[in-house]
Amino acid sequence: MLEDRTTAASPVPWPAAYPKGYAVVDVETTGLARDDRIISAGVYQLDERGEVEDHWYTTVNPERDPGPVWIHGLTSDVLEGAPLFREIAAEFADRLADRVLVAHNAVFDWSMIAREYARAEREAPVRQRLCTIALSKELGLPLPNHKLETLAAHFGVVQRQAHHALDDARVLAEAFRPSLHAAARDGVRLPLLECLPLTEWSATPRIGQQASGGYGGGYRASTGSWRQSRKLPPSPYPNPGRYEDGKPLKQGMRVAFSGDTSVDRELLEDRAVEAGLHVATSLSRLTSLLVTNDPGSNTSKVVKARQFGTPVIDEAAFGQLLHSVESATKR
Numbered sequence: 001m002l003e004d005r006t007t008a009a010s011p012v013p014w015p016a017a018y019p020k021g022y023a024v025v026d027v028e029t030t031g032l033a034r035d036d037r038i039i040s041a042g043v044y045q046l047d048e049r050g051e052v053e054d055h056w057y058t059t060v061n062p063e064r065d066p067g068p069v070w071i072h073g074l075t076s077d078v079l080e081g082a083p084l085f086r087e088i089a090a091e092f093a094d095r096l097a098d099r100v101l102v103a104h105n106a107v108f109d110w111s112m113i114a115r116e117y118a119r120a121e122r123e124a125p126v127r128q129r130l131c132t133i134a135l136s137k138e139l140g141l142p143l144p145n146h147k148l149e150t151l152a153a154h155f156g157v158v159q160r161q162a163h164h165a166l167d168d169a170r171v172l173a174e175a176f177r178p179s180l181h182a183a184a185r186d187g188v189r190l191p192l193l194e195c196l197p198l199t200e201w202s203a204t205p206r207i208g209q210q211a212s213g214g215y216g217g218g219y220r221a222s223t224g225s226w227r228q229s230r231k232l233p234p235s236p237y238p239n240p241g242r243y244e245d246g247k248p249l250k251q252g253m254r255v256a257f258s259g260d261t262s263v264d265r266e267l268l269e270d271r272a273v274e275a276g277l278h279v280a281t282s283l284s285r286l287t288s289l290l291v292t293n294d295p296g297s298n299t300s301k302v303v304k305a306r307q308f309g310t311p312v313i314d315e316a317a318f319g320q321l322l323h324s325v326e327s328a329t330k331r
Contacts (some may be wrong), residue, residue: 014049015184019128019192021053022046023099024176026168027109028074030067037062038085038116039074042166043095046102050177056095057166058088072163086120093117097125100192104148104172106131107270110195126195132172134191134274135179137327146323151175193274194233232269235278237328243289243311249321251276251328253288258301261293261315268315275325283310291318 024044030036039062045053059074059082066074092113103109106129117124133146143150148171152159157174161167183190237252249255255277261268268291269279280287283301290305290312305312313321 015187018048018180018184018190019100020048021099022048022050022102022130022176023096023126024102024169024173025096025109025113026103026165026172027112028072028163028165029112030062030064032108034115036067036112037064038112039066039072039079039082040165041088041092041113042164042169043092044169044173045095045099046173046177050173050180052173054095055166055170056091058083058092060085060088085116086122089117089120089122093122093125099126101126101129101195102132102172102176103129104132104151104168106134106193107267107274111267111270114195124195128192129195130190130192131274132176132179135176135183138188138191139179139182139186141179148172148175155179191274193270232273232279235273235276236330237276237278238331239278239286239288240328241288243313245311248324248326249275249277249289250326252278254278254280254286255289255291255318256280256283256287256301258283258290258292258299259294259297261291268318271322275322276328277325283308289313289318291315 022045024046026042027038028040029038038060040057040059042055042057044055047053059079061079061082061084063084066072066076066079069075101110101113110126110129113124113126132151136143136146136151141151141154143154148168149159149162152171152175155175155178157171159167159171180190182188235252235254239252239254240250241253243249243253255272257265257268257279272279283290283304285308287305287308287310290301290310291314292299292302292312293314295302295312295314302312304310
């Protein structure tokens with residue numbers, strides 16, 4: 001167990017606004033797309049100061065091929081006898097209830113979990129999440145990159161089995177504790193984001209289910225794939241203006257998306273929000289940047305971008321820029 005050195009010498013009052021408990025989570029999956037599945041999950045439950053209360057692990061039968069076995073090591077034979085997600089959904093929920101979900105690149109873990117609960121016609125009991133990448137940026141940690149192993153090494157945490165959900169969750173819990181205490185010591189506001197449930201949309205209504213209704217009024221039949229019932233928050237930073245080619249993005253920039261993306265749109269939007277950008281649903285003269293993989297199309301956003309002279313980049317370039325967004329002062 002990593003020793004907490006942040007309060008031993010000079011105790012500080014614990015911030016009353018900080019959450020009362022955390023669930024540090026890691027999920028291994030069949031891939032990164034919207035229709036990929038969870039194949040294992042690890043959870044470390046922590047108290048308000050980051051001390052371990054309990055931990056839990058399960059494999060999950062994804063009802064499909066396991067994906068990159070060379071990464072996670074879980075073969076079809078191993079997963080064949082594992083429970084289905086709907087069979088462990090209640091126990092998983094018990095581990096998450098009334099806690100802030102903490103993960104490394106939390107938007108991904110949350111999206112995968114939310115989709116699994118939508119498939120099971122349930123709702124994950126998670127209302128807030130905290131990304132340890134965002135927290136390390138808030139703390140100004142001198143990290144060369146934002147990989148989990150880099151964060152772990154910074155705090156002297158030893159990884160025993162990379163890409164094993166329980167060990168990854170343990171490593172993150174051990175790195176999160178000193179980060180949490182450093183934030184409390186320095187009066188840093190934790191980068192908490194709201195978690196709203198996802199809804200699965202299928203092309204054919206289920207038997208006995210009307211197309212306009214469903215579980216909790218949100219599980220419906222339609223023609224698309226996944227849709228998230230949410231309103232993205234505005235950026236707390238002022239708009240610094242348009243993106244300039246060759247320069248980094250800056251917190252507060254207004255970013256719009258148009259057309260299909262290889263990474264799930266909601267993931268891209270949430271990554272942008274967590275980086276401090278403002279995701280705009282429409283394009284105006286104030287938009288800093290349009291992200292599209294089809295700049296020659298005639299969608300309304302692309303047409304307006306041409307009219308306004310709004311800079312346009314593709315998804316891959318945007319993903320690279322998200323790794324080093326320039327900090328700004330909040331309003």
